[in-house]
Amino acid sequence: MIEQTITPTTHDLGAFEVRRALPSKGRTMVGPFIFVDEFGPGSMDIGQGMDVRPHPHINLATVTWLFQGAIDHRDSLGSFSTIRPGQVNLMTAGCGIVHSERSPQEERDAGPKLYGMQTWLALPDGREEIDPAFEEKRDLPVVEDQCAKAIVIMGKLWGKRAPTTTYADTIYAEIVLAPTGSLPIEISADERALMLVGGEAEVDGQPLGLYELTILEPGRNMTLKSEKGGRVMLLGGEAFATKRHVWWNFVSSDRDRIRQAREDWQQGRFPTVPGDEEEYIPLPDKPKTVSYP
Numbered sequence: 398m399i400e401q402t403i404t405p406t407t408h409d410l411g412a413f414e415v416r417r418a419l420p421s422k423g424r425t426m427v428g429p430f431i432f433v434d435e436f437g438p439g440s441m442d443i444g445q446g447m448d449v450r451p452h453p454h455i456n457l458a459t460v461t462w463l464f465q466g467a468i469d470h471r472d473s474l475g476s477f478s479t480i481r482p483g484q485v486n487l488m489t490a491g492c493g494i495v496h497s498e499r500s501p502q503e504e505r506d507a508g509p510k511l512y513g514m515q516t517w518l519a520l521p522d523g524r525e526e527i528d529p530a531f532e533e534k535r536d537l538p539v540v541e542d543q544c545a546k547a548i549v550i551m552g553k554l555w556g557k558r559a560p561t562t563t564y565a566d567t568i569y570a571e572i573v574l575a576p577t578g579s580l581p582i583e584i585s586a587d588e589r590a591l592m593l594v595g596g597e598a599e600v601d602g603q604p605l606g607l608y609e610l611t612i613l614e615p616g617r618n619m620t621l622k623s624e625k626g627g628r629v630m631l632l633g634g635e636a637f638a639t640k641r642h643v644w645w646n647f648v649s650s651d652r653d654r655i656r657q658a659r660e661d662w663q664q665g666r667f668p669t670v671p672g673d674e675e676e677y678i679p680l681p682d683k684p685k686t687v688s689y690p
Contacts, residue, residue, distance in 0.1 A: 398601050398619065401612040405435070413439020413511050418592065418610035420643055427590045427612060428634025429518040429565045431457070431641055431648055435594055435608055435630075437512030438465060446500030446509050451670045452678040454490035454517075455658045456525040457648040458564065461486040462550060462571065463513035464594070464628070467504050472496035473668035476531040482513075484535045485550050485561055491520065493658070494529040497673045514594075514630060519641045519648050521565040534561050544578030547571065552634065554585055566635035574598060574623035582619040582631065589613045589633035596627030605629065645681060 403423055405416035419426065419433040427433075441447075447468065461468065461480050468480045472488060473495040480486045488496060500509040520527065538549040538557035549559045551569035559569075568586045574596075582589065582600065590612045591598075593605040601619045605611055605627075613619060621629060639650050647655045661667055663680045 398614050398617065399603055399611055400614045402606065403610040403612070404606070405608055405610065412441040412445070413437045416608045418608075424612070425643075426519065426588075426637060426641065427610070427632060428586055428588045429521070429567055429637065430516055430590075430632050430634070431519045431643060432515075432517035433592070433610060433632070434515040435513075435592065436515065437510070438595075439511050441500075441509045441511070443508045444505060446505040447498065447511060448500070449498040450676040450678045451495050451497045451673055452646055453493060453495045453658065453662050453667045454488075454646050455493050455649060456490065456520050456654065458487055458489045458518045458520060460516045460518060460551070460569065461498075461513070462516075464571075465512035466510040467501050469499045469501050470496060471670050471673045472529075472531055473670050474529060474531055475671050477672065478531075478533045480533075483537070483548070484533055485537065485559075486533050487531070487561055489520075489527065489530040489562075489564075491525070491527040491529045493661070493667055495667050495670050497670055499673075516569075516632070517648065518564070518567065519637060521637070522639050522650065524564055525649060525654075527564075530562075532562060534559070536560070544575040545580045546573045547580060552585075554631070555581075555583070565637070568631065568633050570631045572621065572629045572631060574621070574627050574629070576626045577624060578626070579620055579622040582613065582621050584616055584618055586633040587615060587636040589615070589631065591621070592630045592632070594628050594630055596623060597625050598623040598627035598629050
């Protein structure tokens, strides 16, 4: 029933923790998802804030989903969006994009709260170098009964399809179970995983570990339940036949393309972010992904 369990790497940033489940030594991807971060719940002191300075991406799409708090997104296309709970932000890097993520001023004035998910989707073969794009979607399908509520963030689940753009077959949903709540986890994708991000839950009688990424056996219908209530993320999609490489903020099927992106960022060839041109994150000496504050 459970194919694999991944314990995330936890980074303690003082005000909150970031838990990185993918990529891991044991597994690189679940469907198109190649990067899965859960952060918070946590809060920062009044006057403080999250400041992820401008940095580049290629050959991927980023998906930001919040349970609590707000983040100002700016990118080199000129997009500006304040991300809030219930709204999905999809930024497609394609051939190259630069963006920043910062706490809005009203959050800083009140003491920012941070609790949510940041995931990356690898773009499929033949579409890695598409034009960059940005979209935000608020009117997402909801599936609910008295004891369970699911928001379909991407793809088709429980007979409802999200309006969010997908480049490969993708499923992504937030599931909130009240005490004694349950929801079927259908055969909806080649690869599926669950992450318990609050409370408690079990799938087919097997308890989910808090913040662990639980890879489900393919081709099998299952039931997600909670006796006391819990919040669970469901993610996955089509399996990729071609390997993807990850270095810092770059994802690609071609190592040479990543080397080119490194050189382009170092030489200042990427575009700047309107409204956030003064700062940027330098290319690191060691390959690592972008950090929070």
